[in-house]
Amino acid sequence: MAQQTWFITGISSGFGRNLSELLLERGDRVAGTVRTHDAVTDLQERYPELLWLGVLDVTDIGAVHEVVDRAFAQWGRIDVVVNNAGYGLFGAVEEMTDAQIAAQINTNLLGSIHVVKAALPHLRAQGGGRILQLSSYGGQSTNPGASLYHASKWGVEGFMESTAKDVAPLGISVTIVEPGGARTEFRTGSAQLAENKLAAYDDSPAAMTRMINDPALPPSPGDPVKIARAIIDSVGVDPAPLRLVLGSDAYSAMHQGLTERLKALEAQRDQAGRTDA
Template identity: 60%
Template sequence: MMTRTWLITGIGSGFGRIMAERLLGRGDRVAGTVRDRAAVADLAAAYGSRLWLDVLDVAETDAIAGTVDRAWAALGRIDVVVSNAGYGLMGAAEEVSDAMIRHQIDTNLLGSIMLIRAALPHLRAQGGGRILQLSSMAGQAAFAGGALYHATKWGIEGFVEAVAQEVGVFGIGCTIVQPGGARTDFSRRSAQVAPMSAAYDASPSRMVNHLIADTAHPPAGDPVKMVEAMIASVEQEPAPLRLALGSDAYRVMRARYAERLICLEAQRDVALGTDAEERAEGDAAWFERHRKVAPAPALQRA
């Protein structure tokens, strides 16, 4: 297995911390970002120059490009960019404040977008690489009480799916990682919970409050196994567009995909009946012809 250099945001805890530990332990180099260097002081002491660090809060989107440029300048080449930093904002849409909404979007959605955009010129210049974007089963299945979190994850999935089509021709592969519940500190330490309004006590949105408060039933997902699967995905050719992790993620997303297909099929006649008859066939043929101009995903390389 070849030695690689990785750029990972948010290595202070959770998946990012576990990934940095595993990669450094096997001899890879890591450029990691943290909001507080003290969180990784032990890793810095243990691995010296193989761990490059920068202080970054991805919600401060104007700072992201500078961090990415400095990492490439210091390390020369970065093979894998892991957009990991993020958190969950929980509560009914009416309960969360405007400031909470803006910070959630700045962190999870705009922060991830700006990280990937900053990395792309470097990846193109070096002839390719990989991007791993941490999403969630929440990027495909929505539940009451997580509307703003879902908005960021559904948004970043659409962004990365489109970018993957744009950059495959440059040898850049993109993978959207969709973990289910994992035994990290994400839900209980990294989640921000909106103040509860009595008006929503009877709403299904209250489920998330009970879930966060319930420490007696840990999630099924093993975060170490999940990280190992993320790392292993970089060896796959072509890059898998999506990587589902956890039995709950598989079960929930499979059920939602099936529900959507049933709903779509029920609307077939309505959908087909709203085309302009004289142009419908020509427009469809034009789209398919131009969509296939770029090389297929199978031509992506690491």
């Protein structure tokens, strides 16, 4: 396979790290973003000619455009842009601070939007490319205690699905990646809990998420390396799949959620038509 060049946000851990390791190992070039340079010192030392790093907080809009521009200038062409940076915020919404709510949306949703906005002029100029958006089965189904996380993922899925239609005539394709639970640092490392726990929610379903950081919980079913390989392999599929479901738990949760929504919709067919002129 010919060498490809990838831009990936958040490569210090999780799927970003797994993707980068696999790609560099096979000889692809990676422009990766990190919060601090020393987060991936080992990769820098092993692949000095293949790995370019940009320090980036995706909530800094100006920095997003600057880093994306520098990455394209560094490599000349980038074949695949991967929106990976993100995290989960858990708890009932009134238990969250305003700052926590803003940070979740600014990172997972607005950060992804601005990376795409910054990359599109370059992808258009080079005549095409592919965008991979890391979402979750939580972008199509919901669990209690994850309202803001779901808001960010449902939002980014709507954005990417619509954008895919906008850019298809330009030779740019989009895939929304929807993994299930995986054995990354998502749950025990990056996940944040609502700061203001309220007794009113102690016996509610939302309270279950208060244990999400507990290392004693059973591990998630997904193998992060297998998931990363499947994401990489999807780039070779033409036409690009709009959605890539990874994990039996993701399939089950999404199937149940979509089935329930379709059933509820079909029950309103006659009622919906009564408001036509």
